[in-house]
Amino acid sequence: MxxxxxxxxxxxxxxxxxxxxxxxxxxxxxxxxxxxxxxxxxxxxxxxxxxxxxxxxxxxxxxxxxxxxxxxxxxxxxxxxxxxxxxxxxxxxxxxxxxxxxxxxxxxxxxxxxxxxxxxxxxxxxxxxxxxxxxxxxxxxxxxxxxxxxxxxxxxxxxxxxxxxxxxxxxxxxxxxxxxxxxxxxxxxxxxxxxxxxxxxxxxxxxxxxxxxxxxxxxxxxxxxxxxxxxxxxxxxxxxxxxGTHPLKKEIPPPPKVSPLFFEELRRELSHSRMVAFAMEGSPLQWMIDNKWYEPEKIRVFLEVLWKRLRYLESGGEVDVDLQDPNGMISRLKGITDILRKMKKGIDRGEATNGLAEDLFPNLKKVTSDFLTIYFSRKRMESIRSQA
Missing domain, CATH: 3.40.50.880 (Class I glutamine amidotransferase (GATase) domain)
Known part of the structure; x- marks a missing residue:
């Protein structure tokens, strides 16, 4: 990624x-x-x-x-x-x-x-x-x-x-x-x-x-x-x-935990990003980034990966977070929402938004991979414990 x-x-x-x-x-x-x-x-x-x-x-x-x-x-x-x-x-x-x-x-x-x-x-x-x-x-x-x-x-x-x-x-x-x-x-x-x-x-x-x-x-x-x-x-x-390997490895020491409040804040900010991204869909725009064309619809591809897995993480109380700075993930998501709002205004005004898109998609990749790291860490631990 x-x-x-x-x-x-x-x-x-x-x-x-x-x-x-x-x-x-x-x-x-x-x-x-x-x-x-x-x-x-x-x-x-x-x-x-x-x-x-x-x-x-x-x-x-x-x-x-x-x-x-x-x-x-x-x-x-x-x-x-x-x-x-x-x-x-x-x-x-x-x-x-x-x-x-x-x-x-x-x-x-x-x-x-x-x-x-x-x-x-x-x-x-x-x-x-x-x-x-x-x-x-x-x-x-x-x-x-x-x-x-x-x-x-x-x-x-x-x-x-x-x-x-x-x-x-x-x-x-x-x-x-x-x-x-x-x-x-x-x-x-x-x-x-x-x-x-x-x-x-x-x-x-x-x-x-x-x-x-x-x-x-x-x-x-x-x-x-x-x-x-x-x-x-x-x-x-x-x-x-x-x-002689298996997709499920041996158990590793559990990483630090975060409280359910972390996911409440994550859900709130993710909701904001999804609403703005949805409002941008249907715009006849494309952005060239790394020799690949991106349309507004690609934005929600990343956001929906988080959204459909969020309830699973919320249901488990405290959750192991194998990240150096989990709160940095919230800050990054807030930054994504801010970029999206600027892009929406620019689109409505007929202004160029390619520079904003170049900033947006690397941040989407990062916040998505961080979220999935948390998600799969919990999935892995649950699977190992169920087989013990």
Whole structure:
């Protein structure tokens, strides 16, 4: 949830919560550089801006990630998290190059007329070339090499800019792009979309040292696609079994507690933020942040993650809070409300609000991850005690 991360890491949160995986740590590039991977068995890298992620990690972060995988760690990357370890000559990305595979959705594979067409649709600069996107929403996938979901070889998952990989001896394909559905939204003519996707690798596995990388072009972690979710869960469970680990770790000393008054204040401020955010929805605005477009509707994606879990925390009296400064979380949320009110006024007056948005979303990420740290800490403790 650091530099370059979009909101899609919250989709992983929903999966892990539903499946009872509570030993969760939310880390950014700074944590990785400070040995933050040492306590992990699994690293989930979600969507966003691959270049910003790579730049934030740098050569030192790449070395940390390589060591994590080589010693037996499991890396699961979707969309931007899938692009990150692929071979590249681009600055920052060339510090990774864990997987020797090429992508089909890059402009050097297009004719001049096709290049001109794709420059008018969704694309991201890639040196002299650009990575382009041909379709959004549902795509049809075929499971290969013995992989199945609920006994079926076909499934659907949403595509939001993830890679289409060409076959390579360096990867084991898990799923390929097979076709489209009624829900597919084409960004170009269907024939060009077929040329770019169909038959190419959508999901792949790579062994590295004692560990593995699983990379997903489509968003298998999207909460509205339970079949796709089960593939991710299956991978985590099977890999954990091989390593003799389990999503629930041994009990740790309980952190400091906060009183129910903390959550009363949190609910009050969260209510204020939600009301302002709701009033902003429907505005024909987009903000470009870290090469990703954000709409007003994305704001409540973060806030609702807190809101729907708040009652659970309120119901338990005093709650363990594994944070250095829990009251700082309230202050940050008040700051978010203040930013939102300024943005709403700016929108009503027709003023530019991009600077405010650039301040808003990092704060939303931080307050959400802090809240979820409290939430999963309590969930983990309750689960351990119930099994004692």
């Amino acid at each position: 650091g530099a370059g991360a979009s909101h899609s890491w919250l989709w992983f949160v929903d999966i892990l919560d539903r499946m009872g995986f509570y030993d969760i740590h939310f880390i950014n590039e700074g944590d990785i550089l400070k040995e933050g991977l040492d306590r992990l068995d699994v690293l989930l890298m979600s969507g966003g801006d691959t270049f910003a992620i790579a730049e934030g990690l740098g050569a030192e972060g790449s070395d940390k990630l390589r060591s994590f995988i080589n010693r037996g760690g499991l890396y699961i990357g979707t969309c931007a998290g899938a692009y990150l370890p692929l071979r590249s000559s681009m600055e920052f990305l060339n510090q990774f190059n864990f997987i020797d595979v090429k992508i089909s959705n890059i402009s050097r594979r297009l004719s001049e007329s096709e290049r001109h067409l794709f420059q008018k649709v969704a694309c991201s600069s890639y040196g002299c070339d650009f990575v382009y996107h041909v379709a959004r929403e549902d795509v049809l996938l075929e499971m290969v090499n013995g992989f199945k979901t609920d006994g079926k070889k076909e499934m659907t998952a949403p595509l939001y800019g993830g890679p289409s990989m060409l076959p390579s001896e360096d990867i084991e394909p898990i799923a390929t792009y097979k076709g489209f559905t009624k829900k597919t939204k084409f960004l170009v003519e269907e024939k060009l979309a077929e040329k770019t996707l169909i038959g190419n690798v959508a999901v792949a596995k790579k062994s590295m040292g004692k560990g593995h990388l699983y990379i997903f072009g489509p968003h298998f972690e999207h909460p509205r696609y339970p079949e796709a979710n089960r593939i991710i869960i299956q991978i985590i469970l099977e890999e954990s079994k091989e390593r």
